[in-house]
Amino acid sequence: MNDTTQTQSHLRSEARIAHGALHRLRQDLFVGAFAFRPMPPLEDAKVSRWVPWLPERLRHWARWLPHFAIGFFSVCVFLATLADADGGGSLRGLLVTGFSAVVAAGPLLTLFRPVGAYWLSLGAFVMSVLVYAGFSSPFVSVFGQSSFPTHLAVTVLVVLRTRPRLAIEMWLVTFATAAVITAALGRDLGDLPAVAVFCGVVLACAAAVRAWREERRQVVETLTVTAEERSRRTLLEERALIARELHDVVAHHMSVIAIQAEAAPYRVKDTPPELAMSFSTIRENAVAALAELRRILGVVRSADPDAFVEHDPEAPQPTLAGLDALFDSLRSTGLTVESVITGAPRPLPQGVELSAYRIVQEALSNALRHSPGAEARVEISYVLGGLGVRIVNGPPSRLAKPSPGAGHGVLGMRERVQMLGGELTAEPTEDGGFEVAAFLPVVRTTGGENTVGGKA
Secondary structure (H helix, E strand, O other): OHHHHHHHHHHHHHHHHHHHHHHHHHHHHOOOOOOOOOOOOOOHHHHHHHOOOOOHHHHHHHOOHHHHHHHHHHHHHHHHHHHHOOOOOHHHHHHHHHHHHHHHHHHHHOOOOHHHHHHHHHHHHHHHHHHHHHHOOOOOOOOOOOHHHHHHHHHHHHHHHOOOHHHHHHHHHHHHHHHHHHHHOOOOOOOHHHHHHHHHHHHHHHHHHHHHHHHHHHHHHHHHHHHHHHHHHHHHHHHHHHHHHHHHHHHHHHHHHHHHHHHHHHHOOOOOHHHHHHHHHHHHHHHHHHHHHHHHHHHHHOOOOOOOOOOOOOOOOOOHHHHHHHHHHHHOOOOEEEEEEEOOOOOOOHHHHHHHHHHHHHHHHHHHHHOOOOEEEEEEEEEOOEEEEEEEEOOOOOOOOOOOOOOOHHHHHHHHHHHOOOEEEEEEOOOOOEEEEEEEEEEEOOOOOEEEOOOO
C-alpha cells in the first residue's frame, strides 16, 4: 500500500512538473508571440566607451549600430539564398525570390518581434526542407541549405533579446520538428545528433551572455540605488549634525528670553497685573519651546532614546574665536596653515560663526586627508552684507593614503550654507589643489542687531 501511494505521489509530482514546463513553453513561445517589442538603441555611455574616437556628430548614429548590423546581415542572407537557388523559369524564379525574402526577414524581424521572428524562421526552414526535398536530387540532409544557419542565427538573436530560458525551449521545438520531418521523409538521422549538440552549445553560450548582461544590469541598478540611499543617508546625518549643533544656539536665546521674562516684573515697582501676566506667559512659552526643541532634537539626531547621554548639552559650540586653536592643532599634524582676516571683526550671530567654523574645519580636514604636505590658506572677510570664508590648499607633495571617510564633506558644508541662505563653491584649482569659498549673509537691523539671511 505504501509503495503504491509513493508511486502515485511521484507520478503526480512528475505530472505537475511536466504541466508547469508546458505552461511556461506556452507563455514564452505562443502567448503574445508577435507582440511589438522594439530593440532600443545603445546608451550614450556605451557608445562613448566603445568608440571614444568617433566625432560627436556621428555618435548619435552609432547608437543604432546593432540595428544596422542586423539589417546588413539580412541583406546578405537574402543575396546568399538567392544565389544558392537555381531560378529556372520565371515562375520558379519568382518563388525562389519570395522564399529568399522570407528567410532573410527572420533576422530583421528580431528587431521588433523577437519571438515572432523565431516562428517565421522556423517556418522558412520547414519550407526549405520540403522544397529542396521535392526538387533537389539527391537530398542529403535537412540541414544542407542556408535556411538552417539563418534559423540558428535568429534563435541566438532571440535569446540575446529575451531571456535565457527560451534557448532550451527553442532548441527542443526546432530539433523535435527536424526529427519529425526527417522521419516523415524517410531519411536517415545522419548528422542530426551532431548538429543538435553543436546548436545546443551555441545557444547555451548565448544564454550565458544574456544572463551575464542581465546580472550586470541588476548589479548596476543595485549600486545606483545604494549610492542614492547612501547620499540621502549622509544628507540626513549632516542635517542632524547641524540641528544638534544649532540646538545650543537656539536654546541659549530661549533661555535668555525665559530668564528675562521671569526677572522683568521684579525690576518695575508696582507692576500691573496684566504686565506680570504677559511676562509669565512669555516665560511659559519659552520653557515649553525649550522642552519641545529638546524632544524633537532627540528624535532627529539619532536612534538613541536619550540623545544627551554621551554629549553635554551645556558645552559651548565653537566660534570664530576658536580658529587659532584649530590652526595650532592642525599645524601639529604637519599641515601648514596661513590665516588672513580682512575687514573689521564684529560679533556675528552664533549660527553664522558656528557654520563658518565648521566650514573651515571641514575644508582643512579634507586638505590634510587628500593633499598631504600641501599648504593651506584661510581667509576670513568681514564685509558689509555678511561674512566671506575662503579656504584654498595647494597640490599634495606626496601620495595620499586611502581615507575611510564617507567623502561627503562638501555636502555638509553646502547644507550649512544653504540653511543660512548663502552661497558656496567647492572646486579644484588649476595647480591641482582645492578651493572652498562661501558667503554667509548677515543683515544689520535698525536696532543694531545682526540677523541671518536678512530675516529678523
